[in-house]
């Protein structure tokens with residue numbers, strides 16, 4: 001049986017921490033679908049088309065991955081893509097409560113799927129998209145955290 005995992009998020013923008021999770025997940029699952037939420041409670045710097053384009057660029061060298069966008073419930077997107085796993089990354093204990101709540105809610109909304117967590121590699125444990133945006137806005141180096149194409153776009157968009 002082929003197992004498809006959906007990895008949802010805002011990805012504003014995708015970071016090396018996300019790429020690391022996707023790359024490791026492809027060793028476990030037959031297909032990893034990176035699903036970019038069009039509308040979230042977050043005010044995004046990049047629109048969903050841009051966020052998807054960055055994800056495609058950053059993940060181009062990893063096999064068994066596809067990038068899609070979705071609007072509305074993740075449960076519906078997961079069903080639409082035939083995913084039976086919802087993949088999330090855990091960086092620190094502080095992520096846990098929110099993730100636990102989301103996993104429990106998604107279990108109600110899509111009981112046929114299981115949420116699976118991968119812990120982030122140590123060197124990416126402190127990254128978040130908003131920190132990366134803030135560093136770029138203040139002219140700091142983000143080379144270590146994002147793909148070069150994303151770095152360039154970030155400076156053009158957020159540099160004050």
Ligand code: COA
Pocket residue numbers: 008009010011012015016017018021037040042072073074075089090091101102103105106120124127128129130131
């Ligand atoms: N490496 C680096 N950063 C990581 C990371 C990793 N491995 N894992 C998470 N992060 C960061 C993200 O960059 C993000 O940072 P930010 O807050 O600075 O933007 C933060 O951790 C968590 O955000 P993200 O992983 O993008 O998830 P999210 O919380 O923004 O996404 C959705 C939430 C989109 C998955 C959720 O809102 C959703 O499912 N929405 C659809 C509607 C729905 O179904 N709602 C009901 C859900 S039960």
